[in-house]
Amino acid sequence: MAESAKSSASIPPVSLARRLTDVLVTASAAGAVLLVLLPLIAIFAYLVYKGIGSINWAFLTQIPKPVGESGGGMANAIGGSVYILLIASGLGVPIGIGAGIYLSEYGRNRFGNLIRFTADVLNGVPSIIVGIVAYGLVVLTQGHFSALAGGVALAIMMIPTISRTSEEMLLLVPQAIREAAYGLGVARWRTTLSITLKTASSGVITGVMLAFARVAGETAPLLFTAFGNQYWNWKLNQPTAALSLQIFNYAISPFDEWHRQAWAGALILIILIVLSISAVRMAASRGMLKGAS
């Protein structure tokens, strides 16, 4: 006891100024967190406030009523959004991850740098322009506005985010892990798929989810690709409703009821995004082992 008292006496006490600085810095960090969360909470709260009143069974199960009739819902738009996002993910996720694998495992050269640069530029291209590209590529060749065109437009927007985040995540996997697999006589492609990609999977999934969440609410690239539809459509080559388009159309309409439905649609869209991200996260963490890093 005496010894510890002596040793603590030899260290000068922490000055008031230092303790004050400590409190101030901690408080400002906490304040910054609040500032980040505030808009998110505000948006969500406002959406719930404006939209919850119009959400009912009919809204979720019926298609829009003709102009002038009240009631109806956005079932076809909800279904259409899910459909278009499935097409976009089906195209964008494998291509994006594939490009990420190329960049991290084989692309340490000038061609790789070119792809990296292109991906970064593509990331910054305005979404309306991506829509025009999909219009030229798919709509004009098919002769129709279509679900496929909408999916292609969103996939083009997903690819750069997914490939760049996948690349970064794969590069974080230590070389020693790859060498361990090579040392066992595992071929390179097998090592990449079964060892490197698996080790990086949680980071790669985060990248995919980021890209997904970003395109899920996009309106501009769908304007002249998926186009929107007042009825159900599950055909690849036909115009398809989407929540974001429906919200846009209703929001600029002159009818109060449509405004209310637009709010409800926005709330549903956010809930869908949150649900799908949590579902993927849960599915991904189910296979996790104790002590895995």
Added chain:
Amino acid sequence: MGVGIQVEKLNAWFGKTQALYDISINVMANHATAVIGPSGCGKSTFVRCLNRMHEVIPEARAAGRVRIGEIDVYNGTSAVQVRRRIGMVFQKPNPFPTMSIYDNVAAGLKLNGFRNRKQLDEIVHRSLTYAALFDEVKDTMHKKSGASLSGGQQQRLCIARALAVEPEVLLMDEPCSALDPISTGKIEELIFQLKEKFTIVIVTHNMQQASRVAEFTGFFLLGKLIEFDKTEKIFTTPSDKRTEDYITGRFG
């Protein structure tokens, strides 16, 4: 059973820098051979050339003749085939972090398409027993990640993983340098038993370790093999002045 290794005029480069010069050596089957030398002398590069791990590094290449048993490593054999017959244990334990302990040991077989569940169980059991790890992990090997073990256990796990594919040669690149003395002791003991079934080449910084586990020792300096002889001879009456200087601690 282990097989012998004959190396003739092996040269290796990193880009334009030459790392090994005309190495010729004869490694006896079912014995342990130690490779010693100061840092940067090429001893790791040497063992990595034996199973063609050297060429994994960008711009690294090797030339020369390496025969392991009846296979010609650099002629008419693919790197993958070579590595299936030559196991490797690395300096830092490197278990696959997303796999269970069981899957880590089974990885080499599973990833090469081996599917027989019952035989797999047997091989994993046997390999873990060989590596003196089975008793410590038998209850948790399906549930816990390989990365959850202690450093010494991880290294024994890596040895078990290498043994599971039933190689003829086991290369160990400073397998104990990241371990405490107790774990080191366990692994040295292991090397003694493994010699009965495998040919072992071990790189080590620790000269006592070389004298404890190996019958033969090669001394490397600046990319050249200075002396290769019975361990006893190297450590008592080396024929080269540089070997003597190194083992008596005058440099390195």
